[in-house]
Structure formats: C-alpha cells, structure tokens
Amino acid sequence: MPKIYLAGTPVAGTPVAGTPLGDQEFVVQPDSNLLDALLEHGHKVPWSCRSGHCQSCLVQARPDEAPSAARSLLSPEQQSKGWLLACQCLVQQDMHISLHDPTTDGLPARISEMRYLADDILLLRLAPERPLRFRAGQHLVLWLDASLARPYSIASLPADGELAFHLRLHAQGAFSNAIRQCQLGDRLYLGSAAGHFHYDPAWQDTPLLMLGSGTGLAPLQAIARDALLAGHEAPITVWHWSRADTPCYLTQPLLKLADQYPQLRLHLRSRAELPSDLTQLRLASRKTLALLCGPPAFIEQLRKPLFMAGLPGRQILDEAFISRQ
Template sequence: MPDLRVAERCLQVEVARNLLDALLDGGVAVPYSCRAGSCHACLVRCVRGEPLDAKPEALDQASREQGWRLACQCRIVDDLAVEVFDPQRDGRPARIAACDWLSPTVLRLRLAPQQPLRYRAGQHLVLWTESGIARPYSLASLPAEDPWLEFHLDCRLSGAFSDAARHFQPGDAVRLGELRGGALHYDADWQHRPLWLMAAGTGLAPLYGVLREALRQDHQGTIRVLHLAHEAGEHYLADSLGELAASHPQVQVELIAAADLAAALAELRLVSRQTIALLCGHPTSVEAFARRLYLAGLPRNQVFADVFLPHAR
C-alpha cells in the first residue's frame, strides 16, 4: 500500500485511491467544491512522487512545473508526499473594501487586492478567510471600470464560507487563490449576434460582468438577460439591470420567479440560430435552460455554461 505523507503525517492508502478522498479521510483539511477540476479549491503541491492525473490540462504549465495538482483529479499509485495549499504562504493578500446586502440573502463583497490582478469578466477566484475557510466565487466586476474585485455571495443556505461572510467587516483581511477562466466570457466576434444571458440566483454575478463588457465593446446585437430567483425580492440586481436597459436599447431584461419558470421557458422563441447563450447558476436551473434552448433549435456549440454547486461543509 502506498504511503501518503502530509507534513509530519503518514497515511497508508489503497492503490488508485482518489487523492482528495484520502486526504479528507485522513483528517487533512482540504477545501473542495466541484470535484470536476474546475473550481481549483483543492490545490495541493507534490513535493515527492507523482500521482496519476486524470486532468493535467486543468492547470497551466507553470503551475504544474511548481508541483501543483488538483487533488480531486488525482489517484495515488505510489508513495507520495504533498503540501496542501496554504493561503498565508501561497495566496495573494487583499482587504475587504466594502460589504453590503443587495437583498436579504445576497451579500456583495468588494475586495482591494494588495497587488493589481489581471482578469477578465466571467472568471472566478478561490477566496480564503483568515481562519482558512475557502470557496470559489465568480467575479461580478469589470477590470476596465471597477477599482475593486466584486463578488455576490449567496447566503440563503448555511455554508462554511457564507456563514463566516455574514460577519465580514471593511478592512478585514482575506486571501485570493488561483484565478480561473471558466466557460463564461465575451468574444468580440459576437458583436452583431444576439446574446442571451440566462442566470439563476447569484449565477447572475459573472453574467453581469459579461453584460457590462459586451456593452463596453459596443455590442450591436440584441442582449436578452433572464434572471431566475426563488421569489421576486431576490432579483438583487433588478435596479442595476433596469438602468442598463434604459440606457442601452438593445438590452432586454426579464425577471422570473421560480414558480413561473416552466411557463417562461415554454414561451422562449429563438429569433436567430446565430444566437450565443451563456448560462450560469444551480445545476438544475442550468439544465432546464439548456434543455429549452436545445428544443428551440440552438446548436450546442453556441451554448456556454457554468454551474454553481451547493456549499461544501
């Protein structure tokens, strides 16, 4: 049986055991969320030995050369020694510039990084509290216009990070993990094509950034924004979206409550097969959006989706 070493701890594990599962079962605190190699919350550094990596392309070459691996995508095939991601050593420092409630359950967090961060609309970051709680969140800010990094935290349900976030104060320190691309972005080649942005809950955060980027680049096609919320009071960016629609005639905004989703989707009609659709939110909602678009005749390669998974405790 291979040995798995973490600091002074030595664990004996079965051959081909998933690295993340072995660490968690051994009492090693490793944050995780998607288990699909997308969120990058479960980064570990291999200091001796090499696991079998099912998704090497998920990390850039520089990160891999430094020994970083995604624990959820690796299996232990021989003796292995790893270091877990240490936000104090490996993360980038930032301070909370502002935090306020956009609705009873959505907290807007604005961070000021110690060093400027290069990113694009639609990307996401792993955020770390000072106590070592981590979770990936999508950026709602726009690098060309906003001096802060903005995130919209869904605090409707209890979760380790969201529970901690309820007590955040301006000036508090946080750490930033790895910046990820994600599936959501704006492409200048889409400028004259219809653009549909379909979000559930705080899945609106990255799409709000993409919307503003499209307008910044003077998007000429129609932009249809659909936001699904549990109830009317949770359309937390209704005013901001309304202001954008009032000043940009190509923008159409639809606010839908969960009880009305089936009827709203049934009424969706494709005006052009050139439409580009970006979807984000809970997997169930994203699946419902995608299914309706498929039935409406939109080619799958014109649909880009990112899902927000439930909180990991």
C-alpha cells in the same frame, strides 16, 4: 502500496494555519482518491464541488508525480509548479506533496465594502494587494483561512479596480456564518481566476442569450457589461428568475444599463414563471449563443427548451454553481 509524504502542515484541530508539524507519511490503497485519503488522515483540506471546477482542494506535488488528469483544469503556470486538484487525483505511486497555504500561496485582499443587495445576498468588495489578472465572469476561490474556502464568480470588470462578488448566504453555511463576522479592512486570500465563462471578442456580431437564476446573475451581468463596453452591437437578451415574491436583486442597475444600451433587453421574472417562460424562448438568429448560469438542475431544465427553440448544444455555454455552503 503507495505512500503519501506530506510536508509539515496543520491537521484537524490545529488552530493556526501554516504551523509546521514536520513531515508526515502514510500508506494508501492504489488508486485511492487523494482528497479522500487526506481527509481520512485528519488533514482539513478545503473542498467544495469534487468535480475540479472550484479549485479549492489545491495541493502541490513534484511535477513528475502529478497525474495529468489532476492538472488538466489548471493554468499552465500552476501546472508548471506542480499544483494539482486533490479531488481529481488517483494515487498510483508514491507522492511528495504539500497543502495549499493561502497566506503564502494566495493573493491577500482587504474587504472594502459589505452591503446586502437582498435579504440573503451580500455584496462583498475586495481590494487585492497586487493586481489580479481575470476576465469578467470567471470565478476564483475566496479563502478565509487554510481550511475554509469557497469559489465565487467575479461580478466586476478588470477596469473597476476592485473585485466584487455576490454571495448568497445560507443560514447554516460554514462559509456564510464566517463571512458574516468579517468587517471592513479584514484580510482574505484569493486564488487564481479560472473558467471559460467570459466574453470573447469574436462574439462581436453574435446575439447573446443570457439565462440565470439567483446569483447566477453575478457573472452574466458582468459579461454583459464587458460586451457592451467592448462595442458589442448584436442583441443581448438577459433572462433572470428570482425566488417567488422576491424581485431581482439588481433590478435598478440593470434598468439603468438598458436605458444606456438599446441592444440590451431584460426579462426579470419570478421563478414560478420559469416553466411558461421557457416555452416562449425565441432566438434572435441561428448564430445566437446562450450563456447559462445557476444551479445544475436549473441548467439542465434549460437544455431541452433551447434545443426546441433551435439552438444546438455547441452554442450553449454554461456555468453550474456546484458548491458546499
């Protein structure tokens, strides 16, 4: 039976993140999921998607004990330091691990702005204490403490200086309720930027078709602005569907951007109009690249209409929002 040797770390009920308790060890069944094993033994490891996408369940192991499948979605730098994703790790041998501590392993950032863009969408702007490398449209984990973290897409550009996020707040969401209590100047911690959802300079002459629902607009508008600032000349068509009777929460900034760049075309619609809109999708050319962002069901709803419009699967790039509240 493989053993987990866990460096001193808080367990459930310990109020202060990072308080050392001394090394611990426990036995698990072969091929147990590491995240499940840690949770079962009382360790409050953050998790969100369980697919390796959000990167909130980071743990660190000895490099020779970290399975490649649990590291493949991380950056080369993270891999070299032994970081792995607990949700993607099957325990097949003894492992010596330590849990991620955002106060030492993350990047501190101060809240510089909190403003509602809609009744349930909060603009959160953060000033990192050190520069952060990222591409517009990528995502990262926001840590409130060692046990509460969620992934969010970056809605700003590197040139903006600060980081912006569009957070949909849920009435009973643990992270939502905690962030509501934060104030200007409070400190959060940032994970590393990750994800393939960003503008590629090779797309310079490629028509872009962007389709989003809800706060899926956050990375799409960032990618559109990044493309336009890079001199993208081909058409960029943005479709966004809001909840019934709720206007697009970025209507005015987008209209202002479209006035400045004639190649940007906007369709800001109600979600009730989605089925009929999908029957009217047209491609600017066969080279069109589609970028989809929103809940998994929304993205799956788009695939067949895009195929019927003549877009092969290899020309579809998607970012599904799979996250706990």
